[in-house]
Every structure is written in structure tokens, then in C-alpha cells.
Amino acid sequence: SAKVELSDDYKGYELEYFCVPRHYEDSLECVLIPSGLIQDRIERLARDVAADLGREPFAALCVLKGGYKFLADLLEKIKQCYRFSSENSVPFSVDFIRLQSYKDDHSTGDVKVLGVDGLSFLQNKNVLVVEDIIDTGKTMKVLLEILEKQKPKSVKVASLFVKRTSSSSGLRPDYVGFEIPDRFIVGYALDYNEYFPCESCLCHQ
Numbered sequence: 001s002a003k004v005e006l007s008d009d010y011k012g013y014e015l016e017y018f019c020v021p022r023h024y025e026d027s028l029e030c031v032l033i034p035s036g037l038i039q040d041r042i043e044r045l046a047r048d049v050a051a052d053l054g055r056e057p058f059a060a061l062c063v064l065k066g067g068y069k070f071l072a073d074l075l076e077k078i079k080q081c082y083r084f085s086s087e088n089s090v091p092f093s094v095d096f097i098r099l100q101s102y103k104d105d106h107s108t109g110d111v112k113v114l115g116v117d118g119l120s121f122l123q124n125k126n127v128l129v130v131e132d133i134i135d136t137g138k139t140m141k142v143l144l145e146i147l148e149k150q151k152p153k154s155v156k157v158a159s160l161f162v163k164r165t166s167s168s169s170g171l172r173p174d175y176v177g178f179e180i181p182d183r184f185i186v187g188y189a190l191d192y193n194e195y196f197p198c199e200s201c202l203c204h205q
């Protein structure tokens with residue numbers, strides 16, 4: 001799938017060129033992807049998803065907590081695509097599942113799952129999984145196993161980020177915003193121990 005690739009020597013932007021909350025400055029190295037670039041990329045992902053879905057209704061499944069901003073922006077932009085051709089618009093549902101496995105900047109390898117019992121309605125549905133990042137791939141592996149049990153009609157995965165890392169399982173989502181170097185990023189709902197809510201994507205020290 002098409003993606004914006006940030007090379008390993010991509011430096012990002014100095015913090016001083018942007019409005020970064022002062023109390024976060026010491027823990028941040030750079031602004032990796034400014035929020036405007038994130039939004040422009042999501043706009044194109046929305047057009048790609050809308051084109052592939054055609055007139056098929058779908059069930060969006062947001063992976064909490066990191067996926068919530070990407071879900072909101074992606075669905076808003078998908079709706080805009082349909083607004084211009086209202087005869088093509090399709091109904092979609094939105095649901096949430098909570099998967100937690102990170103402590104500090106690494107995966108504990110133990111993916112805790114909350115909210116799985118409410119997924120039976122996914123049977124025979126076209127499911128669009130919406131995730132913020134795929135790093136080792138452990139979270140997505142657990143989720144796809146859970147989804148298979150619900151007997152969906154189809155499953156597609158949209159991830160805003162995919163990390164280029166040796167510890168990756170190699171899982172390739174159907175829609176990817178950016179392929180990034182092996183650095184820990186925060187912002188745009190990606191957290192470090194529940195900190196760093198902000199709009200752009202920043203590199204954590």
C-alpha cells in the first residue's frame with residue numbers, strides 16, 4: 001500500500017518553530033510530522049478508503065486509546081468524500097475496543113484486551129480497523145485473531161503510522177499514512193505512559 005516514507009536520516013523540525021507545551025519540551029527531541037501534514041495525508045487515505053468501499057456499508061472499529069484521533073479525522077474526511085457524491089454515500093457504524101500493552105517506550109508483549117464481548121455484531125460486516133501505529137505488530141496480531149472469531153465478511157486495516165523496526169512482525173496494513181524510522185513518537189493520541197496529548201507527531205527523547 002502507498003505510504004509516505006520518512007527515511008532514517010529524516011530529521012523532523014526544531015521544536016522552536018512550533019507551539020509545543022513548555023512542560024513537554026525537555027522530553028521531546030523534534031517535531032517529526034506537523035499536524036497539517038498529518039491532516040493532508042488523512043484526506044488522501046479517506047479518498048482511497050471511500051473508493052475501495054464503493055457502496056458497501058462498513059463497520060469502523062477503533063483501537064483505543066491511540067486510535068481515537070485518527071478515527072475521528074479519517075471518518076470526517078470519508079464523510080466529506082461522500083458529501084460531493086451523495087448518491088455514493090454508505091452507512092457505517094463505529095465501535096471501540098481497548099488494547100493495552102505498552103509501558104514506557106516498549107511493548108510488554110502482554111496485550112490486555114477490554115471491550116471484546118461487544119463485537120458479535122461484526123458478523124458478516126466489512127470491518128475497517130482504525131489504529132494509530134503498528135510497531136512490533138503484536139497488538140494487531142491479537143486483534144485480528146479476535147476479529148476472525150466474529151466471522152466478518154471482510155477485514156481491512158488502516159494505520160496512520162507503521163514503524164520500520166527489526167522487531168516488526170512484518171504485518172502490512174491495507175492503508176498506511178506514514179512509514180517512520182524506529183523512534184518513539186508521541187502526540188496525535190500517541191502517548192508515553194498516558195502523557196503527550198497534542199496535535200502534531202513528536203519524537204520522544
Ligand SMILES: O=P(O)(O)OC[C@H]1O[C@H](OP(=O)(O)OP(=O)(O)O)[C@H](O)[C@@H]1O
Pocket residue numbers: 063064065066067099100101102107131132133134135136137138139140190191
Ligand atoms: O505494534 P505494537 O508494538 O503492538 O504497538 C502498537 C500499539 O501500541 C500502542 O498502544 P498502547 O498499548 O500504548 O495502548 P494505547 O493505545 O492506549 O496507548 C499503539 O496505540 C498501538 O495500539
Ligand SMILES: Oc1ncnc2c1N=NC2
Pocket residue numbers: 102133134135136163183184185186190191192
Ligand atoms: O512510537 C510509539 N509511540 C507511542 N506508542 C507506541 C509507539 N510504538 N508502539 C506503540
Ligand SMILES: [Mg+2]
Pocket residue numbers: 063064065066067099
Ligand atoms: Mg494502542
Ligand SMILES: [Mg+2]
Pocket residue numbers: 066102190191192193194
Ligand atoms: Mg500508548
